[in-house]
Amino acid sequence: MATLSPMTTPEDNKSIVQQALTALIATGDAEALAPLLSDDFRHHRPDGTARTKAEWLAAVDVALVPLAGMQVEIQHLLADGDHVMMYSRRRLPGAGPEIAVVDIWRLGGGLIAEVWEIIEPVNRAAANFTWWESS
Template identity: 80%
Template structure:
């Protein structure tokens, strides 16, 4: 398989997983696309295993029912897929910007990283490197 084919296949797997989750709200649709040793890395340097992460996603789905997801970009290179989205909580809740990074291995999602930022705070983070 060429790198171009692998990149396309991996991008399709991630899109399929997220579409199934958002459309149905069923984490069961997502589970078969995750490797048994899947890890979800969190910004606080902790990680969740496949069962821990699926349980957390399942618990979050009830309060997040009706969330609008607007996918801005899906980029893939080899075994990595990056998705940038804007999400709005129901009932005019706050908007968040999310970047998900997925690593695939042998046709399954093996690792994930997620960065979440409230859209209202984005401007404050545009110049973090400038001296104060």
Template identity: 70%
Template sequence: MTTENNKLIVQQALGALVATGDVEALAPLLSDGFVHHRPDANDRGKAAWLDAVRAALVPLEGMRVEIKHVLADGDHVVMHSRRGLPGGADIVVVDVWRLDDGLIAEAWEIIEPVAEADAHLSWWEEPAGR
């Protein structure tokens, strides 16, 4: 598969999910060995991840999704988006997808509440008094 094909597969998968909320449209685009890597090291396989997406969509009905960038390089596709949650809290999400043989094989995501961005920028600042 080419870089452009991989980009189109991810755009198709996420476009269908965002437009219709149809989690089942994702299933055939994921490899049987799909792994969703989480920052807490509690990785999920295909069935568990689809269940989590299904459960998350119920309270997130009406979520606004503004895709800022979709970048692809070989078998990896990265999507940067800003999402408006019901009730007004915005989050920024970076999804990284790895494709294998035309199917999504792995995923990673980073989610940051926009309201907390300033606090998260201070981790590398030198402490006062140095």
């Protein structure tokens, strides 16, 4: 199990992640997360790329995704040491597609230091099941 700073517990870390998600949805502004991200924050994507705090905040702002009012249904929120894993189903305001999201967050010193994120549109999930089926 990962080492915790003396001031944080797995429950504290879960609370920080929930606070971050709540701030993002309430404001729709990625800058609302900035105080909860460490200066050396890294956002990792499935394609192997990573962004710094400034790069990630700018990319979210440029994406023009209407985050305010996003519906988020948290299915699982688990913590182990300095890591928090969240599986959620999300829907953007209006008629946006439902997505399934897995986030793995690493926290340090009471701040989010890293996040790994996988997003999949629910209506395309069946197509991704075929990779392990034999021909």
